[in-house]
Amino acid sequence: MTQTAAVVRKQVVVQAPIDRASAVSTGRFGDFKPAEHNLLATPIAETLFEPRVGGNIVDRVVDGSELPVGPDPGL
Numbered sequence: 001m002t003q004t005a006a007v008v009r010k011q012v013v014v015q016a017p018i019d020r021a022s023a024v025s026t027g028r029f030g031d032f033k034p035a036e037h038n039l040l041a042t043p044i045a046e047t048l049f050e051p052r053v054g055g056n057i058v059d060r061v062v063d064g065s066e067l068p069v070g071p072d073p074g075l
Contacts, residue, residue: 029057040067 014021030047038044042061047069050056056068 037069039069040065 016024026049029049030044033047035044038059038061040059040061042063042065044059045062046060048058048060050058057070059067059069061067
């Protein structure tokens with residue numbers, strides 16, 4: 001039996017300039033990403049977006065270590 005992955009798409013239209021919408025949706029991402037979603041042995045200090053095209057989402061832990069967690073962490 002072959003299984004196929006479900007595709008989920010969601011679109012939200014925001015009445016704001018692109019820079020403002022981007023800053024609001026990425027600037028405090030760690031506020032709603034569960035801290036227990038952690039592949040490191042040390043607690044997460046913050047989760048952030050690398051501010052560049054193609055940037056990763058990065059977990060920075062309290063000891064200063066970082067782990068890219070998406071969209072393509074190259075692990």
